Amino acid sequence: MNWLGLDIGGANLKAADGRGWARSVPFPLWREPERLSAALAALIDSAPAADRVAITMTGELCDSFRTKVEGVRHILAAMQQAAAGRQVLVYLVDGRLVTVERAHEAPLLAAASNWHALARFSCRFIECNAGLLIDIGSTTTDIVPLIDGQPRPQGFHDTDRLLAGELVYTGVGRTPICAITNWLPWRGARCPVAAELFATAADAYVLLGELAEQPATKSIADGRPLVREFARERLARMICADATMFSLEDGQRAAAAVQDAQTSQIRSAIRQVTASMACQPECVVLSGMGEFLAKNLVREELPRIRPVSLGERLGPKISQSAPAHGLAVLALEAS
DSSP states (O other): OOEEEEEEOSSEEEEEOSSSOEEEEEOOTTTOGGGHHHHHHHHHHHSOOOSEEEEEEOGGGSTTSSSHHHHHHHHHHHHHHHHTTOEEEEEOTTSOEEEHHHHHHSHHHHTTOHHHHHHHHHGGGOOSSEEEEEEEOSSOEEEEEEETTEEOOSOSSHHHHHHHTSEESOOSSSOBGGGTOSEEEETTEEEEOOSSSSOBHHHHHHHHTSSOOEEEEEOTTTSSEESHHHHHHHHHHHTTOOGGGOOHHHHHHHHHHHHHHHHHHHHHHHHHHHHHSSSOOSEEEEESTTHHHHHHHHHHHOTTOOOEEHHHHHOHHHHHTHHHHHHHHHHHHHO
16 A cells, blocks of 8 residues: 655645655746646655555645635645545544545634644654654745654644744745844845845855755746746845945855844744743754754753754655655554
């Protein structure tokens, strides 16, 4: 019996078979909801053969849907069509795997459940009573307490998790610069930034060398490739300048300021979450494309802990699609 885990987001579709294969593909669900079924079918066809599919989702929050219930049901219908006769189970935020029909009846339990699947999977790497999962992705950051081998969050739904600090709506890829900081350094001054989608976090981290250049990937800001040359030009626009006024050194200083500001945001959330725990974490699991940022934070905030990196244990592709991988493993173990 072979399982494929799918994590259906608003900007990316991620798949993993739980055995070492993983893939993430961009898909603008908020722009093309009618194409979701075809995109899922293509992703399934690219994966190792599987007779069963387990899914989790966050794409229901897209503003192409008027409500989360509408979004969940649209995703479920698209998944059933794409499955082409394969059995489909849906992961709920309470940890159950249920049929599409049951998920259709309880859509708010199916909504935004990927973090819980990853947290449950991550517990196997915790060799202590109190631990923490820090997953920094392209769009969001999840900080989940792991107590006695189980996820023990304060919140289960997005709004409650935002209030608890367990969900931070910032990531190292898609987040607009103006949502991270309201100023950038330039010529010895702090220049206010434009409140426009001129550049994203990915531009900063490509300039700093934390993320590799991706010539085939188009920036969500201006549609040009995610490479250092264009990243500098995009950051220049954040202070209403252009490349003739904004050197590579200017770009790297600005990028460092972005990293400092984003680190500060996530640090505050980690402190909020750990302050709410009955005992302080003794183990930490890291995952996501922003593992490099999480490692720096653990060194600063929890210096006595040597974190478990899923990127190092399982490989960077699996780490970046960790909820899909974890879900495939959980489904296989439950079958």
